[in-house]
Amino acid sequence: MEVERVQAIASLSLSTNSIPAEFVMGEKEQPALTTFHGPVPEIPTIDLNDPDQENLVRSVARASSEWGIFQVVNHGIPNDVITKLQAVGKEFFNLSQEEKEMYAKPPGAQTIEGYGTKLQKDLQGKKSWVDHLFHRIWPPSSINHKFWPKNPPSYREVNEEYAKYMRELATKLFTNLSLGLGLEGHVLEEAVGGEDLEYMLKINYYPPCPRPDLTLGVVAHTDLSAITILVPNEVPGLQVLKDDCWIDAKYIPHALIIHVGDQLEILSNGKYKSVLHRTTVDKEKARMSWPVFLEPPGELVVGPLSQLVNEDNTAKFKTRKFKDYMFCKLNKLPV
Incomplete structure (x- = not known):
């Protein structure tokens, strides 16, 4: 299978200090040539426990407008819940290839759920250095437990607990984002589905790579989601495009990274910016991340909110x- 081939490539490459040509990005994408190394502003960090509500709303709106990304501390998800989420995810990726394949995305399936190698291709047909596991964690009606690993045994319990806290955080974020647009606090969350909003968890696993200067874990993209809430591990790798420069996201212990996605940019009629980002890899260590994509149900109609559209702002x-x-x-057609 393709997954096994890529892992074999990774093992071979580590011994030869080279990587196959299909993983070598063009010069305009290679991290060694495109990462900015001078002094740059840091991605905003926001304290969600800020007692000054107006300042909190202002900070969230400014970061979403100017950056499309921010980090949050005091977000309400206990550290031990996040630690357990990371532990069971890491245990899964440490399983044998045969056991991981039990959760593989079925060939030809319409869903993206399941285990596999993304092998994301850009227009030049290049491949990304990453394995992944996708599955929904909310709402219950959309969950398919056949994609939830049974090993480690605590995987389901840990993810269900995480989903409970994630929903509370999502509501808080949507409320502040709505207020930042001059709307009532409930507007944005309802516009993306309310109780039917889908929470798609993805675990990214980026194996050590002998030539991290030449390849990427995930090529530059914006997220389809309304917002994405991401747990990183301590191995850096997330980069965002700011003022035409690729800059590194600083790792902050216990912070979560919030991405503005395409649907929020659409709803806000461009006030909030969907962030262009990519992922680099490490030579010595495996990098992992746990994004949750908050996505509208497929049948939900999304467009610029009527409250934000007028003759002067079409x-x-x-x-x-x-x-x-x-x-x-997904099919690279005009959007």
């Missing part, structure tokens, strides 16, 4: 079903 985006937007983007 709609900048199409209004359509989320599943149609997703189809166009």
Whole structure:
């Protein structure tokens, strides 16, 4: 299978200090040539426990408008819950290839859920240095437990606990984002599905790579989601494009990274910016991350909010079903 081939390539490459040509990015993408190394502003960090509510709203809105990404501390998810989430994810990726394959995405399936190697291809047909596991963690009606590992045994319990805290954090974020647009606090979360909003967890596993200067874990992209809430590990690798420079996201222990996704940019009619980001890899250590993509149900129609559109600020985006937007983007059709 393709997954086994890539892992074999990784093992071979580590012994030869080279990587196959299909993993070598073009010069405009290679981290060694495109990462900015001078003094740069840091991605904003926001304390969600800020007692000054107006300042909190202002900070969230400014970061979402100017950066499309920010880190949050005092976010309400206990450290031990995050530690357990990371532990069971790491245990899964340490299993034998045969056992991981039990959760593989079925060939030809329409869903993205399951285990596999993303092998994301850009227009030049290049491949990314990453394995992954996708599955929904909310709402219960959308969960398919056949993609939830049974080993380690605590995997389900840990993820269900994480989902409970994740929902509380999502509501807090959407409320502040709504207020930042001059809207009532409930507007954005309802506009992306409310109780039917889907929480898609992805675990990214980036094996050690002998030539991290030449390849990427994930090529530059924006997220399809409304927002993405990400748990990193201590191995750095997330980069964002800011003022035409690729800059590294600083690792902050116990902080979560919040990405503005495409649907939030559309709903805000461009006020909030969907962040262009990519992932680098490490020569010595495996990098892992746990993003949760907050996505509208497929049939939900998403477009610029009517409250934000007028003669002076006309709609900048199409209004359509989320599943149609997703189809166009995944198939590199105009969106």
